[in-house]
Amino acid sequence: MTRIWSGARVDGWRPFFLIATGVIVVFIGWEVADVWGYYASRGELGQDWAFYMDLGRRWLDTGVLYGDRQLTGSAYHVLVNVDNLYPPTAILLFAPFALLPPAISAVVWWVTPIAAVVLAVVRLRPAQWTWPVMALCVFWPRTIGSLIVGNSDVLSAGFVAGGIMWGWPGVLGIYKPSFAPFTLAGSRQRSWWIGLLIVALASLPFVFSGAWGQYLTAARTWDLPWDRPVLNVPLLLIPVIAWVGRRPGRLSSASMGRDRP
Numbered sequence: 001m002t003r004i005w006s007g008a009r010v011d012g013w014r015p016f017f018l019i020a021t022g023v024i025v026v027f028i029g030w031e032v033a034d035v036w037g038y039y040a041s042r043g044e045l046g047q048d049w050a051f052y053m054d055l056g057r058r059w060l061d062t063g064v065l066y067g068d069r070q071l072t073g074s075a076y077h078v079l080v081n082v083d084n085l086y087p088p089t090a091i092l093l094f095a096p097f098a099l100l101p102p103a104i105s106a107v108v109w110w111v112t113p114i115a116a117v118v119l120a121v122v123r124l125r126p127a128q129w130t131w132p133v134m135a136l137c138v139f140w141p142r143t144i145g146s147l148i149v150g151n152s153d154v155l156s157a158g159f160v161a162g163g164i165m166w167g168w169p170g171v172l173g174i175y176k177p178s179f180a181p182f183t184l185a186g187s188r189q190r191s192w193w194i195g196l197l198i199v200a201l202a203s204l205p206f207v208f209s210g211a212w213g214q215y216l217t218a219a220r221t222w223d224l225p226w227d228r229p230v231l232n233v234p235l236l237l238i239p240v241i242a243w244v245g246r247r248p249g250r251l252s253s254a255s256m257g258r259d260r261p
């Protein structure tokens with residue numbers, strides 16, 4: 001087991017890992033076609049991305065972050081892609097995308113985090129036992145759905161991958177508090193702490209404007225189940241699994257995101 005987890009080659013298991021990965025990839029292709037067809041038939045391809053762009057434009061035009069019914073202090077039922085469920089600093093991620101032409105915004109929104117995850121896997125060159133495990137994370141229904149609708153979980157996975165490689169991008173994942181533990185990727189690098197300081201400073205204007213108070217009011221009274229984010233974790237685990245199964249010498253075993261000298 002030690003040899004497998006260290007990333008050493010285990011020839012006897014190689015055919016199993018390759019076949020298992022290939023079978024899962026086939027199922028991934030089937031699932032992508034099925035889920036794509038489902039959302040396409042409902043006109044909902046990229047619907048989450050479009051919602052974030054609307055949030056960004058609304059804030060830039062009016063300064064409004066949360067809907068009136070979210071701020072009454074009374075319990076309310078969350079309407080997906082209607083109610084803003086993000087802390088105020090998240091708008092600093094959404095607003096720049098809203099300023100771009102839609103086609104460019106969409107390309108950057110999807111390509112950048114996916115490329116970060118792929119680059120992390122390539123750099124880490126994880127052992128073959130990780131291949132079917134990572135493939136299962138892709139096959140997870142919420143992963144496919146998140147990719148097709150452009151959910152912010154895709155950004156979160158990119159931040160985890162970036163944190164593992166460079167440190168500071170991991171901090172950006174704090175925009176989604178439910179994934180806070182994943183922001184620690186790269187926390188042993190100095191750049192991570194510098195990034196944390198910058199995020200903290202960027203949050204201050206929202207404290208003074210009362211936006212953080214509005215967020216706490218909205219979050220305290222919504223009806224989201226506490227375990228809802230768990231279903232989205234497999235997408236973020238892909239770069240983590242690659243890090244766990246990395247080849248010896250690829251990245252320091254002492255920390256996530258620091259190259260071995």
